[in-house]
Amino acid sequence: MDVLSDVLAAMRAGQPYAGRSTCRAPWGVRFAASDAACCHIVLQGGCTLIPATGPPTALGVGDILFTGPRHAHTLADQPGSPAIDFQPNKADGYSVIELDIPGVGAATEMLCVCYTFDLVRPHPLLDTLPPEIHLPARVGDHTALRATVDMLGTELHQPRSGTDAILPALIDMLLLHVLRTWLDEHADHTDIGWATALTDPAIATALHHIHRQPENPWTVEGLATRAGISRATFAKRFTTAVGQPPLTYLTWWRMTTAARLLRRSDTPIQTIAHRCGYSSEYAFSKAFKREFGRPPNHYRHERPPAAVQTETLSHVAGRSEHRPGG
Template sequence: MDVVSDAISTVRTGQASSNRVRVSGSWCARLAPYDGAGFHVVLEGSCWLLPDGGSPVPLGAGDAVLLPHGTGHVIADSPADAGTVERAVPFEQWTGGKAPGPLRGAAPGEVELLCGKYRLDHSRVHPLLAELPPVVHLPNRVGVRPELRAAIDLLGRELDGQRPGSCLAVPGLLDLLLVYMVRSWVAEDTTGAWPAVLGDPVTAAALRALHSEPSAPWSNDRLAAEAGVSRATLARRFTALVGRPPMAYLAWWRLTLAATMLRDTPDPLAAIARRVGYGTPYALSHAFSREFGTTPGRYRDGAG
């Protein structure tokens, strides 16, 4: 596994939900804050995203937008005026792919949207995802983000009708969409810490090694050899970019993986301990309690 895949897989729960909506005229709908991540893809036409506490974002055909922290927002035909937010109807009132009716009279043109939510467990979010801004806007540009464009095109085709296998295809494509949106942010952001982390060859090599084999008997010397640098160089660059030393990051990541397994599997604690690099269930339980303030058993009961 790589860092982006692991960061997403540890917080994803259940399947994404999505709705295809076609509207025309003047309209606006509100999506309340959500304990997960929201997204919109404009399949046809154009509209506006009005995030709570943020500036209006124009969206055109082919644009994708991710709200990774579940920020409440309004989607509308235009930024209009201050009353737009007050007039917005709850998104849940949109049924059958249609708006409940024009709000201020008809206007030419239709807009088709794919709107949805990912269920995320924010209790142990990876710092890469925690660093994402409230709104990740990925405009449609020719020759840019070909994987994201392909996923959007495939989703549009799958949602055209009841195609054989669509019940499997659509959830898989929605998962791909999330990966591609996060990947695009990592590749294009010039200010965040984690794009810099993954852009540094030494730190990125060390992270790949830790994420590929979290249960291996890692040491600073072994990890430095894997990254092709001295122990001092690895410690300096890794700590400066990631914010904690390599072995501290590994300890935190092992416990994060253990928490995910406790939440998502019925595996006994001994098996989980082996998979994350602890010699005994007791050793894992002690470290887990110190990190999360509760025992693995109580954590599992609460997660269930």
């Protein structure tokens, strides 16, 4: 199981949505602080990022901008232009949203993707991400990311047979490539824990085993053995990179896995307990209540109807149906 993909599956909530926009100056679009992270790609023209705090940033053709959840921002042709609020109607089940702002000035065409994250129990990776990640267009850089942008843009511009199946994969690929690019560029920055965690072979190996087998009775010594380093060195490096001691993260991941299965499947609670490393439903329920403040059956019944999906224990990641609209 790939750790970064698994982390994103744990953070995901609800269905992402994407669209192409054409805006003619003067224009502006405000994105409120919410549980959504966004990727904006400039396809034609240019615009300005106006963050809630800090100086504006000019964006040109080919630039990619990632904005994390809880971070309000505005995109505009220039500071001071009139702006509208971005308020997509997601209730109709469409994943494709078109936004056109008429005007008399120069046109800017963009590709925008928004992902809804679970901020009730966010993965610690979110804490290491900056409010904005700006990836300027440079010839020869990030070829896989650029190819994904091209494919996604084509599917949104010209939906065809199979677009329903292709869009979800491309949307996930875009976010994965953006985060992978940023993590790779910061792998040597020891102050950015998860960039180190995913590139340090020893820590990445331990995370792989925790994510693949949360039911295993792991010990710090056992994980250190799998990582190929001493217990003391492993415990220190893991805590520094991940932000939590190994067994604390193990418990956190077990409870996160359990919460997702409760909300997104009808798997029996006893089966979930065993899947998450508990020998009895009673022990699991006690630990779950300590973590969430209510027992598993109450937590499951609180889920919204739209959250009920068919999932298996081998695939915890949520799946959403997508169909082109506009």
